[in-house]
Amino acid sequence: MRWIIGMSSAILLVSCGPEQSYGEQLYQAQCASCHLSDGSGLRGLYPPLYQTDYLQEHFADLPCIIEQGMEGPILVNGREYDQPMPAIVGFTDADIANLMNYLDDAMLDGKRQFVTPDQVIELRQGCKDSYE
Amino acid sequence: MHWPKLSSMYSKRTLSIVLLLILTSLIACKKEETGPLPYYGQTALEGTDTVYHQIIPFSLLDQDSTVVTNASLQGQIYVADFFFTSCPTICPVVKQNMIKIAEAISDNRLAFMAHSIDHRRDSIPRLLSYKQKLELDDRWHLLEVPEDELEELSASYLTAAYEDASAPGGFDHQGNLMLIDWDGHIRSYADGTDREQVDDFIKKIKRLLHEMDHRNE
Numbered sequence: 001m002r003w004i005i006g007m008s009s010a011i012l013l014v015s016c017g018p019e020q021s022y023g024e025q026l027y028q029a030q031c032a033s034c035h036l037s038d039g040s041g042l043r044g045l046y047p048p049l050y051q052t053d054y055l056q057e058h059f060a061d062l063p064c065i066i067e068q069g070m071e072g073p074i075l076v077n078g079r080e081y082d083q084p085m086p087a088i089v090g091f092t093d094a095d096i097a098n099l100m101n102y103l104d105d106a107m108l109d110g111k112r113q114f115v116t117p118d119q120v121i122e123l124r125q126g127c128k129d130s131y132e
Numbered sequence: 133m134h135w136p137k138l139s140s141m142y143s144k145r146t147l148s149i150v151l152l153l154i155l156t157s158l159i160a161c162k163k164e165e166t167g168p169l170p171y172y173g174q175t176a177l178e179g180t181d182t183v184y185h186q187i188i189p190f191s192l193l194d195q196d197s198t199v200v201t202n203a204s205l206q207g208q209i210y211v212a213d214f215f216f217t218s219c220p221t222i223c224p225v226v227k228q229n230m231i232k233i234a235e236a237i238s239d240n241r242l243a244f245m246a247h248s249i250d251h252r253r254d255s256i257p258r259l260l261s262y263k264q265k266l267e268l269d270d271r272w273h274l275l276e277v278p279e280d281e282l283e284e285l286s287a288s289y290l291t292a293a294y295e296d297a298s299a300p301g302g303f304d305h306q307g308n309l310m311l312i313d314w315d316g317h318i319r320s321y322a323d324g325t326d327r328e329q330v331d332d333f334i335k336k337i338k339r340l341l342h343e344m345d346h347r348n349e
Contacts, residue, residue, distance in 0.1 A: 044265035086220040
């Protein structure tokens with residue numbers, strides 16, 4: 001009996017795995033359908049995020065890109081992409097902060113300072129008309 | 133000494149029920165994996181012949197301005213879906229899964245018919261650029277569907293696709309994948325956003341190719 005309880009709790013632990021962070025949940029729900037779960041992108045259509053120069057250089061633009069969407073060609077790790085990204089509606093400042101922290105951890109080096117909702121508000125005040 | 137006896141009887145019965153269930157599911161699974169695939173849609177009887185639902189006659193332009201008709205696909209089976217290139221929701225996932233199918237099955241007798249439901253934005257050059265960006269091979273036809281033919285054509289594939297200003301991207305549609313045989317019959321179905329269903333769908337396509345090899349025996 002003890003053996004059965006031990007086995008089934010071990011199976012439960014393995015099958016449940018670690019819990020997703022809120023930032024990861026947002027990423028999987030809103031971003032992964034195009035950029036893929038691991039951020040590798042879809043061939044020449046949707047650009048990758050994982051270990052890209054574009055994400056590295058435009059990290060601070062993320063609040064504006066999420067709010068406004070993007071259009072026009074961009075260069076990501078030396079390859080050109082030209083597929084419009086729709087604006088993501090319904091994200092709060094806290095959502096964007098959570099997402100940015102997840103992106104830094106999972107897609108970049110994770111060395112950036114923790115982003116707070118107040119910083120997101122600040123970044124959004126500097127939004128440009130478009131991002132390239 | 134009444135209780136232990138009852139409980140051991142109970143457990144024996146449970147055990148036999150469980151065994152029976154396992155056996156039934158094994159048999160059921162085995163049956164599913166061989167033999168011809170089922171036919172979807174309404175069937176009719178004409179005399180003594182069973183007539184299965186067929187895709188309606190179509191004549192559509194693909195990304196190379198080539199006319200694709202039921203007849204031009206003869207000798208092939210195909211996977212069909214409805215999408216649009218600027219679709220922000222389910223299409224990217226469905227396309228990823230269609231690519232996965234194309235990678236899993238390189239057989240030239242399998243074609244891919246992706247019908248664009250966005251007659252305004254998805255011009256032929258745009259469909260061609262989409263095909264190039266996704267590095268799709270010559271088995272793929274990205275098709276323009278005239279506005280007035282969309283409803284009847286998608287209904288014939290037993291799926292829904294229509295314009296709806298309130299939906300994200302302006303169109304409402306299902307992310308279904310349909311498997312069509314050499315006679316225009318629907319032989320399998322999958323939710324193109326569901327990885328497990330797509331894996332099962334790949335097995336069904338292989339079965340249909342096998343059926344195609346042996347149909348004149």
